[in-house]
Amino acid sequence: MVDFFVFDPKDPKTMYAHATALWRSTDGGESWDVVYPSAASIKGVRMNSDHSDEIILADPDPLGTIAAMAIDSTDSNVLYVSAGNKESSALFVSRDYGKSWQKQADLPERPQAMWVDPSSTPEKRALFLAGQKAIMVASSSGVHSLPLPTAANEVSLGFGSEAQSTIYASSEQGISISTDGGAHWHNSNLPGAGSKVRAIATSMRHPEIAYVSYDHLKLDGKTWIGVAKTSNSGGEWKLVWKEDQSAAKNVHDAWITERFGPGWGENPLAMTVAEQDADLAYGTDLGRTMRTSDGGATWTALYSRKVDEAGWTSRGLDVTTSYGVHFDPFESKRMFITYTDIGLFRSEDGGESWMSSTAGVPRDWMNTTYWVVFDPKVRGRMWSVNSYTHDLPRPKMWRHNSPLNFKGGVCRSEDGGKHWTRSNVGMAETGATHILLDPTSPVDARVLYAAGFGRGVYKSSDGGRHWSLKNEGITQKEPFAWRLARSSNGALYVVIARRSEDGSLGNSGDGALYKSTDGAEHWQAVALPEGTNAPNGLAVDPESPERLYLAAWARASGEHGDGGGIFLSEDGGKNWKQVLEKDRHIYDVTIDPADPKVLYATGFESSAWRSIDRGLSWTRIPGFTFKWGHRVIPDPQDHNKVYITTFGGS
Template identity: 20%
Template sequence: MQPINNSKLNMKKIYFISICVLSSLFVQSQSWRNIGPGAGSDLHFVVIQPDNKDVIYAGGDIEGIFKTTDGGITWNNINNNLAQLTYGTTYWINHIRIDPVNYQKVYICTGTGLFVTNNGGQNWQLLYPATIDSISNPPVLTSDIAIDSENTNRLFLGLGDETSDCSMADYLPFNAYDGQWGVYRSLNGGVSWTLTSNGLPDSISVHTIEVISNSDTIILSSNSGVFRSDDGGNSWIPKNNGLPHNNIHEIIVTNDFGSYILTLSLKTLGDITDSTTFNGGIFRSYDFGDSWDDITGNLPQYDVYDSMFYDYWKFDILPDDPSVIYTATNRGSGYYQSGIYATYDEGTTWDLLYTPQIGGWIDSAWFWDGYANDIKFAPSDPSRMVISLIDIEISNDTGYTWNQVFTTQVGNAWKGNGLELMNTESIAFDPINENKSYIGYDDMGLFRSDDNANSFIRLDYHQDPTFDNLSDIDAVKEIYIDPVANNNVYVERFQGSQGGYLEGWTGGGIVFSTDEGVSFTDITGSMPNGRHDIAVDFTSGTPENRIIYSAVFHNGVYKSTDNGNSWININTGLGTDAQYAWDIVINPNNNQEIFLALNSWGLNSGALYKSVNGGTSWTKLNSLAQGDVSKVYINNLGDLYAGVSNSFELSTSGGLYRSTDGGNTFTKIFNYPRIIDVQVNPYNPNFLVIVAQPWYNVTSQQHGIYLSDNNGSTWSLISQNVNHTFFNFARFNPNKPEQIYAGTGGGGLWVCDSIANITYKSELFYDNKFYFYPNPVINELNIVCINAKNEETKYEIFTIEGKNIKELVSKDNNLIISTNDLNKGIYILKITNKFITNSYKFIK
């Protein structure tokens, strides 16, 4: 609701009514649902429970760990208490191992440390390192763990980062590893550990480690070759005779009736301009690594059409028959002959069985890359096979046919079955159709839901679409829907949070749709490509002719008065600070008042600027604490919020600040190093929601989503029941104000259906005499006058152009005006009696 400037009116303090009943315990009982179309991000590891082919675990680099107990019909994110840890990169999975005796005991090697569950993933316990609490006790990259099947208390833990090393083919030697390195041994189930790295080279990154049961022999693969210990890990000897180089992906030890066979995958190295320089493939040893035989055979080596080699990372061996090996081309390999290959004669010949097609909403016309990150036989039924890529696929006939197990079609939309993997950047709710919403994903683009977020329609025509002059924009940042013409949608496209960072935010722009996202036009125009953050003035002009502001990181601020057909640079007063333009908002009560957040990524140039003349000039708000401003937000009351950190690159201090006087003064209302989203409930401004993002730091304060029900005086964590807490945003649903949607950086979209009993009658009112609801209106406008009993009041509705289209006089203090006869648009409601003469905007 937006007051109109009127010389006859003296706008007084804005008050609000809270007609809602709240429990002081509401924050302890929040229930969240994980929703979306399913899949859409790389899973690097799968493991199948030895006695039950339907129990499958899967993990990736940003998602954490998932589990199915019904063969993929449904999946559950089982990060559970891992999601509440206040340190590190716990979602980075390097290996998953099931205890060979107790199948409820599962180990995961992560970017933070080694964790174990004793109950199939219901909760997790840190095993190594013993403590993570500060710079002196930092997280540790753990890569693999070997468990002695004859004595499961005997464990060997390798440190390193197999996922970073191996998950993308680049035909170059492994990079040097600069983390904590070595092999650690425990003889008491992980209670204590001993470093056993004598003979291993400095800075070794262990990839896989295997222990020969009931013996002192341990084998490992690494970025420095194969090593064997014959004395329980006390000393190590390199075992690389016969290998063309020492860049080893993975090693598997097979017990063939008492004889041990070692099989490994060798990273492909070579000069892509010369197909004869292929150096990689599959190798085998029958003497514990003393010598190695090349069994690559006729596996494809070079794609002549794309000038790329083929790399083979993961493979598996058929239980009880070591002559049968299945492998898959790695991501980054050539395309022409990519897929799943099988040999039935120990590598003499290999057959192409299947080229992954994925399926569901990820059809081959939209995305195609025939790699697989992992491949596994089910030990209890080898006809069951599982592969992972950006989804999970299952075969029940030893790899001849495959089916996706992540989504179900609902009409022309898709509903995920719990395997929600995507980095979710944004959501927008249709202001007219409460069942419609838009979701923006990193890498996987734009989706729309027409059924209240039950199922999702993919809108991008290709995984990396091109719109006119815009390319390299597979990610969606923010989405804006015209409240008058809800078929009009504005979308910020960019390279993604990780891709943009790596590429220096050089790609991206703005696209506009007039058909609910079915098709788009590039309206970036003369502005430079890059990371755009826009603010659309929906109170100006008409649909398809709005005023738009765009903050372009590295380039400054731009303005269009004709819906993006032309742009002008509006950086007067910003000086060199213009290059740090990051976030921009319009005051909903005064469209000439614009606020610009600057983010210098730790260069001590972050700030907040204000314009009172539509961007013609800017003034720095020196009253705000110094630092990078990651988020700026202003609510309908005119309250201004800013998330500030000492450094956006490495946030160690900061907080949420609020100004109630247009930025003249600020008060810190929440202390946390990295606040990246804030929103006020549209129906009750007492309710605020914020996102405190971890950003891979060790901190004593819990990250997650915080809620205040008293205008920021106190806060409560409400994300304890979310199993992925690297949040990108949290937003109230304006159509259901008790509902919050939250997007995560690898766990998809989550929704809490009821944060509290917030009723639709929690509305703003002015001068202690008047309020109305809802706004936007659908069929009826409810008006309540306070302290004006039996007072004759005149109600008038005008078009935005000033034409009087509806008028009535009533002494009823609770009035309902039908709006069925109004077209979609912006209107002015004028109320006149002896107590009040005010005009307000509302939207139909």
């Protein structure tokens, strides 16, 4: 994940990005080289946390973690960074393009942004650094701290024709502005009453112009969200983006407002304004990237575009989580993607365009569709599992909330996913994460199994109309039933996700794997590989029901994490051997439906894998470097094509 970008003021092709390390590109982002830590000092990468977050291990490491950066306005070889640790922060300078660094001054707090004062001379260069509590001005004579009137959420600064910089700060108390470099401050109010402000941004060269995102603004008997603009340094504000329950005529959104309404994305979380052109500004919220090029008169969505009036396609800026790509067995061009935040999406043209496909799903379940299953004998009939709780089984979702509070369940469609009806009589509200159909069951009495996260395994023998909890033999309290699998001989498996995150092993927080040979009436534990307590996915060889492939998540111990990877059993789980150890946060293993010798896997370590010998050896798939992979899905119609779903970025 990129923390910030910085662009060279002298060379438009040179840019810097901080993502675990500080990186530089000199070809417009086509390729990148590490600047800090130096390549020679890097000894390894720690990534044992649940998200496999990367921490570079370097020796020596005189800077620590870089928080903000600026490039000298006249000399691109001169770089400034604020860096340190949780306890202290300092200003460092490099005068040789990042090869070496010298500490210039200690800082009273960790800055969130940094600017070079272009009016200062190279010999007496002045920098402005924005913290939460103060503006710090650093020069050759030291660091001078100017307190902010209140703790700031965001600070933006610009240098215009005036001698001093203009600074904008947003906080829980509202907008504060200084037109003399932070020496004095005054409050600035939006029209109406009760507004809460969030992101704020000004133009580096035109600081009299600024934009701020707001919500809870009461005016004319309504409550508004949107963006306000000032053209006179906060003397007055105009509501240039103003929406309540209806879409604003000057806001030209893509599919989000059309499907969920104008309030779904909220007001922008972040904003930026072009340095030289204050009419050009961008805002990003919970699902959209919006742009104005006319000073806020109109706003246009950048994240998606319409395709021949049929549906929408991404421009690469749609960022959410996907779980599976699903192919209708009767309609060759009908596909589905199961998503977090936006539910189920459907394509009728082989993936060229997409549309929301959650009509009829209860509103409290609409956030996430975890999986769908088709009736292989009945055209148009399918089932989905849905939940208001997204991103399971990640601990952030259950760390502070009992899974018994999760909302969700099963829905059924008879028209290929265009419309849905709730179908969960007998099933308690649950984070329903997986559904499996027994293809040998009668067409008029389909047997289905559903995983309820925190509830266990549910079974239906009448096509999903009624459900019963089937947990006999499962010993976990509030079992985190996550995934289901069925072998060709009818054996069922359920993956119980781990409910601990401290690296421990051998306690009540361990995950588990269970097997049933009588249609979920009874379950028997299947021993996990030694040192493993977080099964995350299971695949069963369709030609050899005793051959199991287990995807496992690492424990938070050791440098890389222990107990994760891919494991193979050739005797139904009695014995296991590790067949992929290089990646230890493996989300799932999938088998190519056209060739059971071919398997795929991915996880949270920037790679995807392929095996052509039934899992005995694995080769990394070139080109896929996204950090958080979920699942590799082979295309049933094109043996050379696979899809990879991801956690974020999809």
